[in-house]
Amino acid sequence: MRVLVTGHQGYLGTVMVPMLLAEGHDVVGLDNGYFADCVLGPMPTNPPAIDVDLRDVTSRHLDGIDAVIHLAALSNDPLGSLAPEITYDINHHASVRLARAAKDAGVARFLYASTCSVYGSAGEDLVTEDAPLKPLTPYAESKVRVEDDAAALADSGFAPVFLRNATAFGFSPRLRADIVLNNLVGHAVLTGDVRVLSDGTPWRPLVHAQDIARAFITCLDAPTEAIYCAAYNVGTETNNLTVADIAASVVEAVPGSQLLITGESGPDPRSYRVDFSRARAGLGFEASWTIPDGARELYEAYTSYGLTEEAFFKRFTRLAQLEKLRAAGDLDTTMRRVSARA
Template structure:
């Protein structure tokens, strides 16, 4: 009998890539749970090949039903990023913290073996250290990063000999997905370069760690059967390249073409700058990101050329715009 895995947020930016990879493995019975805030197009390629559940992770009864018989939970569902979370802090607490606690509790009660949690490197706040490692004190600055940090602590309490929990503090994700986002740094710059031939850089010297979406999805898949003794109750950073925004803009221009104009605005409303280290997970599991920012940009270029990202101004590509549009609460 196949083991069963449930991916919350399975129709999302990372989730839709991950679910496709899990289905392709053919040795897992895959379920995807998502509120479908951005539709279910991200799961079109796996329709009929996995169980798709439309619902809200705040619904305890739905969680009871969805987690019954599940062996592994990969919990991606969240109110993602600071702008979205700031729209409704109470909603963010409910989804990112309270619902995550319920998922951990119910998964354990139902006999699941493992919970893999998508946290965020934003839990560190602003750090001056040249390398931000997992041992540093967390100083989350926003409701989004605070709920992620709270959730890490909450799920860790459920870890024991029969139930393994692990949290991943990933860098900002980049690259193409069937449920595309155009509101994260690399994707914003690439989209503007492709469609407008103009990149606007605000600030520029702030460092932003990034990770290719395929690398992150592969990591989540690998963690399903990673040795328990190496991941139990652990948190791991995961990112590949720590470049300044100016450097990222230059990479995008080189990939898209010399006709792209880079406009620089020395002022920025977001001066966060940090450099995360992923040495811990590489030493523990021998895994590390293999894809580059440039590859992510080329992937996006191909997607635009193939007509996979029609109307890039559509709110479906921007989380905060869509949440405002439908007044999600």
């Protein structure tokens, strides 16, 4: 199958592309390169790519594509709060235009990377895909809007599926340091402290980047009726833990580290536990990586590749990297690459 992966030079895409290739898929990338050079360890090999901003994709760019895996987005809540109008332009409007272009080009499957954060503040009850969606941030709201608008495009020749990923963790050569487990392990390695700024009580479902990739590959291979306009939570109930419990796993993984729950940022309203049984029943998929395994993997990668404070706090933190590109004149006020327009 010829598969377009948007965001192929991002944290998830860098893990997913080699796994798709190993399954025999022909991969084409699309990425504006915000994080292409943000690498820890050996530089990844990139697939052939379409050189176009996500906001400018047309059906002609998608000729010959069998399936789209849409990962590209401004991908966290601080970014969305900083520039909500740009978040909606990229994450919502451009995503829907991509889905429409894919349909017009005869692409049969549209696999969309949504998020479990669409459930907002759901408390301690396990939420299923049928739970009310209560997004609390522009990032989560944009994901809900894309699900609704892409579903409206579905017909006999165009099957969208919405993979609501739990919070990602695990090593990727294009690392992210601003997601909870990756961040806590990095702080522990660099400072000796596992620092939790909230009170540690919010629930978080987590899933390894490799398990996310396996879920998308499963949806490429699944019967159309299993994915048609379906939403699937991606993760495992084993990894529904409080932030304090996640931090405790980091203390176990990083020798000599200590847990500090400061509470300085106040209570976090984002708290939810997720039910992942629909993916088991409908796709035969279940995530396999545990949080302790991921903490050990990250510790070994950080130490073997020589993670530094400069890289951790700047190069591998999304907001800091984008601010660096803007300050250097590489991005305009709409987050377009200046060099791409030259």
